Structures are given as structure tokens and as C-alpha cells.
Amino acid sequence: MSTVAGQGRVNQLGGVFINGRPLPNHIRLKIVEMAAAGIRPCVISRQLRVSHGCVSKILNRYQETGSIRPGVIGGSKPRVATVEVEARIEQLKKEEPQIFSWEIRDRLIKLDIGHVNFEKNVALQEGICDKNSAPSVSSISRLLRGGRKEDPERKNHSIDGILVSEMKNRDRINQIDLTNKTERHDMGRTKKTRTR
């Protein structure tokens, strides 16, 4: 194990942390275990050398989600471009090869006015897309530039799976029996040697 140590810093309490990164799982677990044992947050903070703000946040999150894990970092929201919209983008480009991406976007927005788009409405209701509901210019140009590497069929089920599992977790809040459950959900964090 590389144990690359990363950029470790030391906080006011003498605890080690990596700026911008979540606290390691074992500490998060410890925080929740101690709280479950009736230990006050301020004591947990001092003993584990984790800022009280962080203890507060983790405990709070655990109460409302039942999960020890940090939130999902990075990435971007699901594409707002539906298959319909994508088709339209490609069509516009074919009809007028010299057209600029921003013009396509512009037209997309106009075309959508007064035209009820079911897929779009669903996306809006689910907060997947904003009031503009038009793909970004960069997204359009990338698509046109041959970026076509996205799997054709959406795989929402995986997301659903995650949400469902978190919901189940939530049900366990009532009976905190961490003493023998040892919550081991360390999903393999395959370090992919970033070169950033």
C-alpha cells in the first residue's frame, strides 16, 4: 500500500487532516460510535482531535441519513440533453455545418418555447435540469466534436440502488448497535494514479 500520506496538515487540536478531503472512514466511524456511547460532542472533538464543526456535521448527517460516509464529491449533474435534444442538435448541425454551438443552443431554447416536452418536464420536476433546460454550449460542442462515447442507454438503476441502500440504512438509526455491526462499507477506492 502506497500510503502516500498526501498533503497532511495538523489542526489546532493536533489532529491530522488533508485539506479538501474527507476524514478517513475509521475516524468518522469512531465519532459515531462515541456519540452512540453517550459521549458528548465536545469531548469527542477533543479526544479524536477533530474540529467540533466537523464532529457536528458528521453526527448530524448520520442522524438524518444513517450513513457514516461523506457526500458524493465531484462530477457533474446528469446530462440535461435528452436523446431528443441530442438528435435535434445533430440535425441542426447537419443542416447547417458551419453553425456555432451557441447558435444551436440559442435555437434549441427558442424551439422549446410553446412546445411541451415530456422528457423535459420530468427532468424539471426531478430537479435534474434547470429552468433553461438547454444543454450548455460546451456540452453541445463536445457532442458535435464527436464526443459520442456516452452509453446510449441510461443506467439510472445504479443510482437508485445507492439511494435505496441509504434509505435502508436510515431505518437502522433507531436501534444503534454499532458495537457489533462494525459498518464495513469501505467500497474499494481504487487509486488510479492521477497525474494532476
Next chain:
DNA sequence: CACGTTACGGTTGAG
């Protein structure tokens, strides 16, 4: 004093 909240400087990753 305990602790909820948030500005800040930071990282991540899908698009």
C-alpha cells in the same frame, strides 16, 4: 462553555 453555522482554501469528477 458547548455547539450551530459559515467563509475560506481546497479537491474531485461527469460532462
Next chain:
DNA sequence: CCCTCAACCGTAACG
């Protein structure tokens, strides 16, 4: 391949 940018991070400090 590189860039963008919104989502998240923990600390420090305020109230």
C-alpha cells in the same frame, strides 16, 4: 486530452 464548474471537504472563527 484538457477544461469547467458545482458539489463536497474540514478547519477556524463567529455568535
